[in-house]
Amino acid sequence: MPTLLSLRALKSRALRRGVWLRLDPAARALLDASILYLRRGGRIKSQTLAEALRAVAERVLVLTTPIRVLAKAIGMAIARAR
Structure with a gap:
């Protein structure tokens, strides 16, 4: 279950990284x-x-995660599949 601290941390992370306004209004309203x-x-x-x-949390984390981390995770998954 989500806690107040985890949701507030998620919102502050989205605000710091500049992705809060890229979320759809329904997701922002739900979180608020x-x-x-x-x-x-x-x-x-x-x-x-x-x-x-x-x-919503997954969407925020995807938007705030740097591209290099995502590329590494995808590359590792492809390497394991082979």
């Missing part, structure tokens, strides 16, 4: 609303909401 809900003492119990947050 979840942070606000958790800050006010709520718990995320819905599996659907958790999956949606996980998808």
